Amino acid sequence: MTTPPIQWYPGHIAKAEKALKEQLKLVDVVLEVRDVRIPLATQHPQVSQWTGSKTRVLVLNRMDMISPQVQKLWESWFVAQGEVPYFTDAQHGKGTVAVVKAAQAAGVEVNKKRRDRGMLPRPVRAVVIGFPNVGKSALINRLLGRRAVESAARPGVTRQLRWVKISDRIELLDAPGVIPAKLDDREAAIKLAICDDIGEASYDNQLVAAELVDLIGYLQDTSGNLLPRSILESRYGLDATNVTGEDYLLTLANERYQGDAERAARQLLNDFRKGNLGGIPLELPPN
Template sequence: MAAQLSGIWLNTPAVTLAGNLLHCRRSPSATLSAVHTSTSSPTIQIVGGKNLGWNGLQSSKLGSTLDIDIEEFDWIELDADLYHWTKALRPVQWYPGHIAKTEKELKDQLKLMDVVIEVRDARIPMSTSHPQMDSWLGNRKRIIVLNREDMISTADRNAWASYYARQGTKVVFSNGQLGMGTMKLNRLAKALAGGVNIKRKAKGLLPRPVRAGIIGYPNVGKSSLINRLLKRRMCPAAPRPGVTRELKWVRFGKDLELLDSPGIIPMRINDQSAAIKLAICDDIGERSYDVTEVAAILVQMLARLPAVGNIALRDRYKIETDGRVGRIFIQKLALQLFNGDTHQAAFRVLSDFRKGKFGWVALERPPR
């Protein structure tokens, strides 16, 4: 049984990723030489019986994970597959004009901060870490906040907590919408910067509020976190990236000042696997990516995650699938529910994931 699918023409035999996984672990720049573009009416001939990836290529042994324990699941292999799936896609890039100005102003304000609170999305902590953050902060004290802890499992939370504990990094799990974790964050920020007023007193100066800057990627929940800390709406917040567009200092009681900043993101996203995760989690502007392509990759990721798997996809959408080629799944869903509109079908899958319809699961685990 075969199906026709618009995309990239494969004019060489399918190549398995399984044999290349060790190479992928050492060198993430490994590529598949079997993929070529054609100048005429490109299609894919997909034949059943193979563990197919994004473009009909054989994938790694992650094709069936329903019987794999979540603790034994190999996230390195999933990352290797995700890297290869993104190679055939149009690069995802998003850099609104206000971010360049914000970045310059933020670097100036960092000199005034006693402690920096970096907010990340708990579903993708590594992908929502700015590659230049360490160089910007230098020796400045930092707290990492993994926001949206309600959107990940207890196992995910424990894995990240252990990872940061081993690193000696201060981490707080929070839910900016409900305010969970905010009081702990308040106490920790004051404790880390407590030495500031001790030094001022030694110099004969009056004490001043601790200055804490809240920074991070777009739409990770920075403003919501501040509003919960203050217990009133002082900063504009909405469930989409790019709402906050200027730096704003707000006072929290007599001994803490918070800086709310717009989301910052690299001018060029070199890690396209991370870019796809940002798109899936709605942490990047929708105009920067193809919704159908992103949803198709999400299907393939969910099919491989032991906490979700093919059964959950089948039960929700009543579509038989092996999760091997996400684009075919989106096409089937479009025909079944949306009169063939793949954009609407793709948006439904992304929306369902963001609303926890497959359960709350992270898309990343700590590196080993």
């Protein structure tokens, strides 16, 4: 199969990136939100460079989309890398209290330094950054306890940088999703497209859906104990063993969608994104 022509047009992202770098000078804490189904593919290569010595809180969102067993594996892996991951389901408000506490803890340190210099304490300033559509706005709304930020299933909804006051102790900057200007890693690009975490992009749904079928097959072969059983067969009544993703998609189209492969592809991707296929991680911790 040829490389999917995944292209994005990050005109507004380049602009947002520039504004974000300016705003980062005013920030004490960076909340970096990633998609727990693809925590490596949603790691922006420049985040650590941008944040420098500032406190960074790693938030792995959509914990409802993977099993507790997979969550434990990722937790152990990140801790071994020297990072403390905070798992959240921002849509339903799970895990968000711990994120607030982590941000506040960084604020205590900031204000201690201010007091030492004879300055008055102030609210800790935090920024939420990550790829488009990983759930940043949903997280902010949960932290606020009200809907202050537009949140949508459509990537790239946040365009402006704006400060939102969470409490007397925290002010939060909601930043647009940032994606690298260029993504050379083909596998990461495909995973971003499958999860719809790529923002304003254009890609071939049929190629991406076929890649999803191949990836599920690979994961079931190599780590079947960590995934639901017979994922595609349970949903569509079609066995995916020993067929390519491309062939599976065409068979699905013929059996269910009057030969309409585009419709079959959209349905497959939609079912995955909504969790209708079960908790499926597309990445597992490297050995």
